[in-house]
Amino acid sequence: MTTGLPLRVRLVAGFSVATFVVLLAAGAFVYWRVEYALDADLDAELAQAVGTIDPLIGASGAVTNRETAEATGVAWQVVGADGAVLDRGGPAGAEPMVDPGRGTTARTVNVGDLLPAARQPYRVRIVAAGPQGAHLLVGARRDHRDEALRELVLQLVLAGLGTLLVTAFVGDRLARAALRPVERYRQQAAAIAAGATDLRLDVPPGRDDEVTRLGHTFNDMLAALERALDRERQFVNEASHELRTPITLLTGRIQLARRRRRTPEEHEHVLAELEIDLARLARLADQLLALGAAAQAGAASGDLAAVTSRLVDRRRLVEPARAGDLVLEVPATGVPVMLDELDIERLVTNLLANADAHGSPPVEVVVDRPAPGLARITVADTGSGMPADLLGTATKRFARAEEARSRPGAGLGLALVEAVVTRAGGELRLCHDGVHHAYGHPQPVACTHDDRMTATVLLPAQDRTGTSQGHDEGQRPSVPGRTAS
Numbered sequence: 005m006t007t008g009l010p011l012r013v014r015l016v017a018g019f020s021v022a023t024f025v026v027l028l029a030a031g032a033f034v035y036w037r038v039e040y041a042l043d044a045d046l047d048a049e050l051a052q053a054v055g056t057i058d059p060l061i062g063a064s065g066a067v068t069n070r071e072t073a074e075a076t077g078v079a080w081q082v083v084g085a086d087g088a089v090l091d092r093g094g095p096a097g098a099e100p101m102v103d104p105g106r107g108t109t110a111r112t113v114n115v116g117d118l119l120p121a122a123r124q125p126y127r128v129r130i131v132a133a134g135p136q137g138a139h140l141l142v143g144a145r146r147d148h149r150d151e152a153l154r155e156l157v158l159q160l161v162l163a164g165l166g167t168l169l170v171t172a173f174v175g176d177r178l179a180r181a182a183l184r185p186v187e188r189y190r191q192q193a194a195a196i197a198a199g200a201t202d203l204r205l206d207v208p209p210g211r212d213d214e215v216t217r218l219g220h221t222f223n224d225m226l227a228a229l230e231r232a233l234d235r236e237r238q239f240v241n242e243a244s245h246e247l248r249t250p251i252t253l254l255t256g257r258i259q260l261a262r263r264r265r266r267t268p269e270e271h272e273h274v275l276a277e278l279e280i281d282l283a284r285l286a287r288l289a290d291q292l293l294a295l296g297a298a299a300q301a302g303a304a305s306g307d308l309a310a311v312t313s314r315l316v317d318r319r320r321l322v323e324p325a326r327a328g329d330l331v332l333e334v335p336a337t338g339v340p341v342m343l344d345e346l347d348i349e350r351l352v353t354n355l356l357a358n359a360d361a362h363g364s365p366p367v368e369v370v371v372d373r374p375a376p377g378l379a380r381i382t383v384a385d386t387g388s389g390m391p392a393d394l395l396g397t398a399t400k401r402f403a404r405a406e407e408a409r410s411r412p413g414a415g416l417g418l419a420l421v422e423a424v425v426t427r428a429g430g431e432l433r434l435c436h437d438g439v440h441h442a443y444g445h446p447q448p449v450a451c452t453h454d455d456r457m458t459a460t461v462l463l464p465a466q467d468r469t470g471t472s473q474g475h476d477e478g479q480r481p482s483v484p485g486r487t488a489s
Contacts, residue, residue, distance in 0.1 A: 012179040019175040020168060027167055031160040038156055042149040043127070047112060050129040053078045053142045061134040065090030078144050079126065085137025096143065101128050104139035108132040115143070118150050119157075125150050185215045189222065201230060254281045305466055306345040308379050309334040309371045315352050316369060329365035330356075339371055339379045340466040342428050351424045354417035355383040355459050363387030363457055374449045379465040382458060389436035389457035421461070430463035 009017075053076040060067040065082045067073045070093065073080065079096035081089050083104050092098070102115055110131040116122025126143035133140035189205050196203050204226060207219035261274045313334055320327040341348070359367045363385025370382045400419065418434075425432045426444040433442045433451060435458045440451045447462040 012176065012183055015179045016172055016175045019179075020172045023168060023171045024164075027164045031164060034160065035153070035156060039153060042152060046127045046144050046146065046149060047129070049144050050078070050112065050127065050142050052076070053080065053144075054129055054131055054140065057142065058131065058133045058140055061091075061138075061140065063135060065134045065138050067091055067093070076142075078142055080143070081141045082134050083139050083141060084135065090134065090138065095145075096141075101126055101141050101143050102130070104130050104141060106137070114146065116146070118153060121150060121154070182215070185219070189219060193222070196226065201233075251285075254278060254285075257281070305340055306343050306348045307338040308341045308343075308348055308381060308463065309337075309339040311345050311348040312352050312369060312371050312381060315349060315356065319356065326365070329367060331366050331368045333369070334371045335373070339373060341379045341463040342466065343424065343463065347424050347428070351421055351461065352381065354421050355381070355461070358417045358459065359383050359385045359387075359457075363389075373465060374462070375447075377465055378447060378449060379463045380449070380460060381463075382460045384456045384458040387457055390434065418459075421459075425461055425463065428463055430461060433460040433462070434458075435460070 056076050057067065057073045057080055060069050060073055061082055062068050065084055067082070073093050077094070079094040079101065080092065081096045081100060082091040083100050084090050085106075087100065087103070089098055089100060102113055110129070112127065112129050114125070114127050116125035118125075125146040127146050127149075128141055128143040131140050131142075132138070185208075192203060192205050204223050205219045207216050207223065257274060257277055261271070266274070313332065316330050316332045319330060343351070356367070356369070364387035365385070367383065367385045370380075370384075372380055374380045418432075422432050422443045429445050431442055431444040431447045433440060435441075435451055437455055449462060451460070
């Protein structure tokens with residue numbers, strides 16, 4: 005098992021194994037080609053000798069012209085059907101150089117091993133010749149051929165070993181150079197994990213390779229995590245601050261109620277006050293949960309006009325004395341948008357609650373289609389509106405004007421609206437006294453300039469088939485004449 009070895013060692017080992025396989029294949033090919041060429045020369049010599057000696061063999065198996073047979077310079081034998089040597093010449097001995105067998109097909113065999121070197125290596129050509137069942141054996145010495153092959157094998161082994169050493173060394177250097185930034189990233193990441201949150205990976209400038217792209221990606225991830233951590237830390241601090249007030253009130257009321265004995269009526273009064281504080285805590289918890297759900301919910305569809313009408317009617321039924329404070333204007337046909345009805349309810353409910361808590365009646369609610377592929381809901385009131393500096397921070401969690409802190413609410417309504425609208429690819433605009441601030445994805449519709457406090461939400465609309473007609477996020481043009489936060 006090599007899984008426990010360092011990555012550098014595994015890379016070098018794999019590179020070396022691959023090089024060895026390539027060298028082995030190349031060496032085998034070179035050896036085969038050289039052997040083939042040397043054997044071809046010997047075979048040509050043997051063929052010439054066979055062509056000279058074969059016609060000279062008589063009916064008895066003896067050659068008729070020994071001088072011509074000896075002039076070929078090779079060892080030759082005529083072996084009878086019984087395996088006895090009928091005639092021979094050259095350096096051939098009295099024993100057959102090789103068993104000729106009983107076939108009539110000509111063939112060539114090697115006698116003697118290449119390694120270790122044989123004392124009398126021959127390459128023998130066997131052909132049927134002479135009397136019935138006799139064979140002519142013609143052999144050429146392989147000394148030079150075998151010596152050349154042994155030298156070739158030695159050179160290939162030495163060259164292969166040298167090449168393996170060089171490639172292993174170069175591969176190790178390359179692996180070290182390639183993995184050095186990774187090790188540096190690991191050390192820096194360990195430092196970050198140990199608490200150095202402001203540290204970033206040291207990515208060399210002017211390079212664009214896999215390692216540098218990895219470093220940039222990690223830096224982007226660390227920056228995103230740091231931003232998320234800062235937001236969560238700020239949220240916890242602000243939530244703790246907001247929760248401290250109702251909890252302090254609850255504690256104070258309980259301590260005050262325990263100072264003396266009270267009548268049942270007084271206890272009822274204290275319990276009613278505690279119920280108000282607990283209801284405030286419950287509303288704050290519900291808004292926090294809704295804010296988290298708005299940032300994580302999936303895409304869906306719903307009718308903005310229908311949901312808005314239903315919510316306005318519900319408010320009128322709950323408070324009939326204030327029914328005239330809400331003025332509603334919706335189109336006769338539906339206005340489908342890329343939000344489910346629950347998200348639309350969250351959005352509209354918080355817009356209405358914000359206008360009701362911080363504005364003055366009448367509150368005008370208008371749902372329309374300002375442009376193809378866009379849906380809009382506008383909530384305007386005649387109150388004093390927001391200060392210009394608060395318009396740019398109104399959607400931050402727990403952001404409230406000083407004069408609004410005595411009113412109900414925790415400052416989470418517009419933050420929830422922004423989360424829902426941004427996820428849907430829309431835009432939230434807050435306008436008052438000619439000052440406009442936008443949040444989310446810009447939409448190609450101009451702001452309405454008036455003196456009223458206006459909250460406008462622009463959302464991608466859907467056609468009848470359910471297909472979004474909104475502009476792509478990267479293609480939404482900016483709106484001239486509008487100050488964005």
